[in-house]
Amino acid sequence: MKGRKIMKFVFDLDGTICFKGKPLSEEITNALDACRRLGHEVIFASARPIRDLLPVLPESMRKYPMVGGNGAFIARDGETIEVTAFTTEVAEAIRQVITAFQLPYLVDSHWDYAYSGSEDHPIYKNIDPLKAAKKVALEDIRDIVKVVLFPGDYLDAVLSELQKLPVCLYEHTSENIVDISPYGIDKWNGLSKLGVEAGEFIAFGNDANDASMFLKAKESVCVGGHQVREMASLQVASEEAAVIEMLDMLSEKYSGNIANRNT
Structure with missing residues (x-):
């Protein structure tokens, strides 16, 4: 398992893993770190432009792959690599x-x-x-x-x-x-530019702009009761503890111990 990314985990920010505009909590940060220790890759996909996405993340996560502006901004290794503007x-x-x-x-x-x-x-x-x-x-x-x-x-x-x-x-x-x-810009479009493939990632989100990635994910988790839950395979309450529990469960489910099982 060492050096190999087993599954990509993609997270919306506001209302999904950070709440009331505050930075990621220590508990969420620890859960994301635990996910990575199991060999998974963590990606952020937000409506925020990269400029406003970075401040809610701990410095240790500011070079992770990112989709900002609902797909208009693409960043990797701390650099914005693509920006799509209106005509x-x-x-x-x-x-x-x-x-x-x-x-x-x-x-x-x-x-x-x-x-x-x-x-x-x-x-x-x-x-x-x-x-x-x-x-x-x-x-x-x-x-x-x-x-x-x-x-x-x-x-x-x-x-x-x-x-x-x-x-x-x-x-x-x-x-x-x-x-x-x-036109044509959404979170799934952005993820595809980062090399993410359909059916090879887990998506967490809470709003209409997460629908495009929910439809392409292997598992999709709606946080809260937004109508987009109809496109998700799983749902949890809009509570940090519930999100962490689901993240822990899915991290373990797709870890190397059971990667070869039919799940």
Whole structure:
């Protein structure tokens, strides 16, 4: 077993293994370390851009393979190796929607960002906590990679306009936001760029943007009661202890001791 990765374990972050925007707890970190000691590989796949994904991880895990921005950012060994931006035409169309409805927004470039939302919104607290980027004006962002809109009372009208565009949309009702990625970009797309193959990984997630990887996973674990649980093979409560118990069980199940069994 030494030197060989038995199974890849892929984790969403917010609401899956870290809660209320806080960094990974010591207990979760220990469970991930135990998973790796059994020979498995750990990969993170988040809606956050890499810039905002890194601060919630212990330094020892910041060079693990990562998918950020729902697939728009790909990182390995501490380096961002690929970034997918919107086409110029689609970026301009999104700008027009923002202007037409006077919407607050979070717009990410390759590293810097533009933000016009409320500082009281939970998402604001997760933006660049390490102060590694610059907050710039929207017109100063040349390549737009990821967009979060705060539609307020205009949700239906905003979705109607966005659905006309070649983009990937995720509506997060609990936060009243709409998450937009370039067409064809999702977490599974990002994982495939890291060399992950269908049926050869375990996925943990809790929201609609995890559906693409759930559908390709050997086992998929929905944390909490989101509708995406219908695409998962397993479900646990949205509680750290329950997630750790499931992770421990699956780590052991796919360890070298039983790797050759029909499971």
